[in-house]
Amino acid sequence: MKDILRFVLVLFLVNLVAAFILAGVYFITKPKIDEQEALAREEALTQVMPASVGDRLEAVEENGEVKYWKAFKGSSNKIAGYVFVAKKYGYSSVIETMVGVKAGGTITGVKVLNQNETPGLGAKIVEIVSDRTLASAIKGIFLREKKIEKKIEPYFTEQFTGRNVKDVDISNIDAITGATISSKAVVDSIKEKGLEMSNVR
Amino acid sequence: MSGNNFTVSPAPHIRSGLSTRAIMYLVILALLPSGVAGIYIYGFSSLRVILISMISCVVFEAAFLKLRNRDPKIALDGSALLTGLLLAYNLPPEMPFWLPVVGGAVSIILAKQIFGGLGHNIFNPALVGRVFLQISWPVYMTTWKNPRWAVDAVSTATPLAKEGAPLFNYMDLFLGNHGGCIGEVCILALAVGAVFLLVMKIISWHIPFTFIGTVMLLTWIFGGDSMFSGDFTFHLLSGGLVLGAFFMATDYVTRPLTKKGKIIFGIGCGIMTVVIRLRGSYPEGVSYAILFMNAVVPLIDRYTKTRKYGLQK
Amino acid sequence: MLRDYARTIFFERSREEHYMKKLLREFSKGIFIENPTFRLALGLCPTLAVSTSVVNGFGMGMAATFVLVGSNIIVSCVRKFIPSKIRIPCFIVIIATFVTIVELTMKAYFPLLSKSLGIFVPLIVVNCIVLGRAEAFASKHSVANSVFDGLGMGAGFTLALVVISAIREALGNGTFLGLTILKGFDPALLFILAPGALLVIGILIGAVNYFTEKQHGA
Numbered sequence: 001m002k003d004i005l006r007f008v009l010v011l012f013l014v015n016l017v018a019a020f021i022l023a024g025v026y027f028i029t030k031p032k033i034d035e036q037e038a039l040a041r042e043e044a045l046t047q048v049m050p051a052s053v054g055d056r057l058e059a060v061e062e063n064g065e066v067k068y069w070k071a072f073k074g075s076s077n078k079i080a081g082y083v084f085v086a087k088k089y090g091y092s093s094v095i096e097t098m099v100g101v102k103a104g105g106t107i108t109g110v111k112v113l114n115q116n117e118t119p120g121l122g123a124k125i126v127e128i129v130s131d132r133t134l135a136s137a138i139k140g141i142f143l144r145e146k147k148i149e150k151k152i153e154p155y156f157t158e159q160f161t162g163r164n165v166k167d168v169d170i171s172n173i174d175a176i177t178g179a180t181i182s183s184k185a186v187v188d189s190i191k192e193k194g195l196e197m198s199n200v201r
Numbered sequence: 202m203s204g205n206n207f208t209v210s211p212a213p214h215i216r217s218g219l220s221t222r223a224i225m226y227l228v229i230l231a232l233l234p235s236g237v238a239g240i241y242i243y244g245f246s247s248l249r250v251i252l253i254s255m256i257s258c259v260v261f262e263a264a265f266l267k268l269r270n271r272d273p274k275i276a277l278d279g280s281a282l283l284t285g286l287l288l289a290y291n292l293p294p295e296m297p298f299w300l301p302v303v304g305g306a307v308s309i310i311l312a313k314q315i316f317g318g319l320g321h322n323i324f325n326p327a328l329v330g331r332v333f334l335q336i337s338w339p340v341y342m343t344t345w346k347n348p349r350w351a352v353d354a355v356s357t358a359t360p361l362a363k364e365g366a367p368l369f370n371y372m373d374l375f376l377g378n379h380g381g382c383i384g385e386v387c388i389l390a391l392a393v394g395a396v397f398l399l400v401m402k403i404i405s406w407h408i409p410f411t412f413i414g415t416v417m418l419l420t421w422i423f424g425g426d427s428m429f430s431g432d433f434t435f436h437l438l439s440g441g442l443v444l445g446a447f448f449m450a451t452d453y454v455t456r457p458l459t460k461k462g463k464i465i466f467g468i469g470c471g472i473m474t475v476v477i478r479l480r481g482s483y484p485e486g487v488s489y490a491i492l493f494m495n496a497v498v499p500l501i502d503r504y505t506k507t508r509k510y511g512l513q514k
Numbered sequence: 515m516l517r518d519y520a521r522t523i524f525f526e527r528s529r530e531e532h533y534m535k536k537l538l539r540e541f542s543k544g545i546f547i548e549n550p551t552f553r554l555a556l557g558l559c560p561t562l563a564v565s566t567s568v569v570n571g572f573g574m575g576m577a578a579t580f581v582l583v584g585s586n587i588i589v590s591c592v593r594k595f596i597p598s599k600i601r602i603p604c605f606i607v608i609i610a611t612f613v614t615i616v617e618l619t620m621k622a623y624f625p626l627l628s629k630s631l632g633i634f635v636p637l638i639v640v641n642c643i644v645l646g647r648a649e650a651f652a653s654k655h656s657v658a659n660s661v662f663d664g665l666g667m668g669a670g671f672t673l674a675l676v677v678i679s680a681i682r683e684a685l686g687n688g689t690f691l692g693l694t695i696l697k698g699f700d701p702a703l704l705f706i707l708a709p710g711a712l713l714v715i716g717i718l719i720g721a722v723n724y725f726t727e728k729q730h731g732a
Contacts, residue, residue, distance in 0.1 A: 007597055011607075014596075021615070022614055029618040133695065336703060337704040
């Protein structure tokens with residue numbers, strides 16, 4: 001009996017201390033985590049919706065959840081475009097993409113927000129072709145070359161830019177070789193959600 | 202032992218006049234018609250793949266035997282040659298030259314020599330090589346070449362890639378008039394070799410017939426749009442089923458010893474093949490099915506062990 | 515009195531000059547002789563899962579090292595107060611606390627790394643190296659020894675992860691730290707996938723065993 005009380009007391013104390021420490025860490029890191037998430041979202045938004053199309057974004061909320069964003073150009077009140085998030089299960093994970101469209105339905109940009117597809121196969125939907133190699137990078141360090149990195153889009157999602165949502169189809173988008181399922185998930189989710197959005201209007 | 206002198210099984214044994222080497226070369230002989238058909242159908246590039254694969258297998262075998270302080274001449278016992286030939290038969294007819302070399306290295310070193318050489322490998326070496334290549338370079342492994350009779354230049358998919366299916370009739374499939382791996386397309390040539398092996402009693406009927414029978418039965422039941430309407434002839438004639446059932450599932454080292462065990466093995470291979478073909482994300486499942494069942498062989502052997510002669514249970 | 519008691523918790527009875535050597539040995543054993551991955555075969559699941567790129571491998575190794583050292587310190591501090599019958603739940607709570615700290619910190623300051631490591635950071639909780647060291651070492655040794663043991667084991671784990679992931683990234687993706695190694699090299703996808711992890715680890719363990727055996731002249 002005495003033993004059990006002692007066990008309970010020790011376990012209780014250990015858990016209590018752990019709980020206090022975790023609460024502390026949580027309160028310290030929470031604002032920073034939120035900030036990081038907001039930053040990532042902001043970056044994605046500006047990437048899929050270039051300022052030349054719409055520079056003012058307004059979130060449309062439903063039950064406290066952002067459903068999509070309306071984009072306006074300058075001070076005009078005419079809707080210039082929309083930004084929405086499309087999701088679909090790919091090969092091994094839910095692939096989440098953020099898509100910007102002009103009011104007419106032309107896609108201005110696609111960015112993969114979340115995916116956990118097979119590295120080397122499905123994960124190539126976010127691959128960026130770069131001509132930097134290991135050798136050139138080492139050379140760059142030794143010669144102290146300062147190369148201005150151009151912002152390059154992943155080649156898979158770049159294919160969507162400029163197409164109308166209605167024309168997005170697996171037959172006219174080059175799928176990643178060996179990863180048809182992941183590619184198709186992205187294409188289908190964008191098409192479905194895009195058509196749904198054009199009905200909302 | 203019903204007069205079947207060349208089957209490896211538990212004691213008592215009857216000593217046969219055939220050595221391992223002789224059996225290996227007989228199997229190679231039985232495989233020749235299919236290779237000739239493959240070269241005839243897809244042209245010279247198939248011969249290139251076959252030669253590179255066989256030479257690299259023998260070279261790797263000799264090199265690794267030397268490394269293990271064994272006589273490198275053992276490499277000429279025919280088993281490495283057979284592995285190389287089977288590997289090539291499972292490859293598309295046109296590919297970069299280094300692909301069969303890598304395949305040969307994986308087959309011989311990883312699947313065979315690391316386990317201790319001939320007789321000790323758990324998995325069929327040629328299939329390990331093929332699966333390694335299939336997973337590593339899916340693009341090269343699914344780039345098919347048109348058969349010589351093809352009129353248009355559009356490269357044909359293998360019949361098992363679902364969309365391509367209606368394009369083929371049974372005669373084309375039987376003779377090999379479609380895209381596919383070198384040694385699996387011409388069913389006629391394979392059948393000639395299989396009959397030869399059966400007549401010579403180098404293989405017994407148990408594994409190939411239960412394997413093929415299970416595949417046909419299950420594809421008939423589940424392969425169609427409704428139950429019992431599947432096209433089982435199509436499933437028999439396409440892909441590597443015949444090659445796998447007669448020449449690879451029957452590999453002496455990686456199959457069960459007893460008749461009962463072989464029947465279980467064949468049925469298991471059949472079930473796995475159908476599951477992968479109909480439900481899996483790969484169009485072809487024969488190699489995976491055989492490898493999977495290879496892993497189960499020790500278990501099958503344990504539960505189907507025959508009583509030792511003269512011993513009470 | 516109290517000072518003496520604290521001393522027995524933090525240090526082990528030993529002559530000063532030998533003690534430093536002992537601590538260093540505690541550290542270095544984790545890197546080779548008792549390497550958690552190659553010699554003890556502990557913590558193989560995260561090793562298999564995250565060793566797809568050098569960045570992931572290194573990040574995972576660092577995170578696990580932090581958790582190891584932290585949990586080793588605390589477990590060793592409280593080793594005299596924890597009744598042996600409930601030691602495992604106590605250790606788990608301690609480890610889980612450290613893992614959560616790592617996870618939150620990573621999310622806040624290294625969002626990209628935390629995204630690519632994904633579920634495997636919270637899963638450090640069940641990494642058997644951490645509980646293994648708490649149970650086998652920290653609960654029996656002083657704090658100073660436990661710190662060095664944790665550092666050594668962490669370094670060994672990180673080293674193993676980096677070696678494995680370097681091989682896998684190079685062969686399976688043709689890159690090192692995301693930079694293309696050789697133009698025109700067709701990477702073998704198998705190495706990036708699960709079977710590649712098993713193959714590489716198997717071959718490396720074999721190689722390590724071969725060389726240790728040779729060294730000891732067995």
